[in-house]
Amino acid sequence: MSTSQEAALGGVASKDLGNAAPRRPGKSWFRRHRFEIALVTPLVLYILALTLVPILDTFRLSLSGAEGNSFPSTENYRSILDSQTFRTAFKNTIIVALLSLVLELVIGLTTALALNAKFRGRSLVRTIILIPLGVPTIVSGAVMLLLFSRSGYLNSLLAGLADQFNKLPLPDWTFVPLSWTVAGGWRTLFTVAIADMWKVLPVVVLIFIAGLQSISEDVYEAASVDGASKWQTFKKITLPMLVPFITMAVILRAIDAFRIYELALVLAGRVEPVLGTYIGNRYLPPTNDVFTAASSSIVLFAMILGFIVLYLKFVAMRDRP
Numbered sequence: 001m002s003t004s005q006e007a008a009l010g011g012v013a014s015k016d017l018g019n020a021a022p023r024r025p026g027k028s029w030f031r032r033h034r035f036e037i038a039l040v041t042p043l044v045l046y047i048l049a050l051t052l053v054p055i056l057d058t059f060r061l062s063l064s065g066a067e068g069n070s071f072p073s074t075e076n077y078r079s080i081l082d083s084q085t086f087r088t089a090f091k092n093t094i095i096v097a098l099l100s101l102v103l104e105l106v107i108g109l110t111t112a113l114a115l116n117a118k119f120r121g122r123s124l125v126r127t128i129i130l131i132p133l134g135v136p137t138i139v140s141g142a143v144m145l146l147l148f149s150r151s152g153y154l155n156s157l158l159a160g161l162a163d164q165f166n167k168l169p170l171p172d173w174t175f176v177p178l179s180w181t182v183a184g185g186w187r188t189l190f191t192v193a194i195a196d197m198w199k200v201l202p203v204v205v206l207i208f209i210a211g212l213q214s215i216s217e218d219v220y221e222a223a224s225v226d227g228a229s230k231w232q233t234f235k236k237i238t239l240p241m242l243v244p245f246i247t248m249a250v251i252l253r254a255i256d257a258f259r260i261y262e263l264a265l266v267l268a269g270r271v272e273p274v275l276g277t278y279i280g281n282r283y284l285p286p287t288n289d290v291f292t293a294a295s296s297s298i299v300l301f302a303m304i305l306g307f308i309v310l311y312l313k314f315v316a317m318r319d320r321p
Helices: 003-019 025-032 034-062 075-081 084-116 122-129 137-148 153-166 185-213 217-225 230-241 243-257 262-267 275-283 290-319
Strands: none
Touching: 025 034, 034 290, 075 084, 075 290, 084 122, 084 185, 084 243, 084 275, 084 290, 122 185, 137 153, 137 185, 137 262, 185 243, 185 262, 217 230, 230 243, 243 290, 262 275, 275 290
16 A cells, blocks of 8 residues: 555544544443443332432421411421420330330340350240241230230239239238220330330341351350359450440331331320321321321431431441441
């Protein structure tokens, strides 16, 4: 090929390159990641349609006037704050959550320590412990009614104990059946907390068992060689190493405990309302007040969001490299 032909071809090539359209980085990025985008899109649409949009619409309703004719307005928030029922529901929600958490931590840790020991039939016992997870919440509430009602098993047991006690040469014990679920006050709240604890105890036990199994046996052997007692081993080794798992259990369960609804509805009803039942009573017939229900929901959402922030701060962020 002659020099003149090479120059002509070079000129044509440079002309074609000059006329070529510039590459679009965004388009090439979408082309390279179209499979990942196809996988993520359903999740994004799900979150937008069933989580983000309802939350934003609830915010809008909470800031609308009582008749929905003024926006923004704090009238709904002033209305619920002036309501004695709302203040009682807010207080009861915190009390039930705290009682439930304390019971779950104490009983859950005790159960996990027992199930972490080696004994015959341990796998069967661990399987039986998981049964409450498969029971629908409304059914577990009915089971608790059989236990805590005036004619329930608990009063029958106490009456039997009173009969045996009266056979002793001691002052008579006149037992009167207790109304645990309809008496109101701490009895009803304690009943709801016990029911909530029983329903979710397997989750807490599984978290603690995972934490116990993550502790190396070499640590316990070294403590045994040093002459540490079982209590010292638990206090100085087991408990400090379980702190991350305890933190996770507390925060995750607190988030869920604030949302309690079915158990409180079955066991307490209108006797001792919580935020979940209060919101339902405001939203459902015959009240049909979507505005105060929305403002109460935002208060509940803020409480849950606070514990989510705690979870991200103390658990999730700490695990990042």
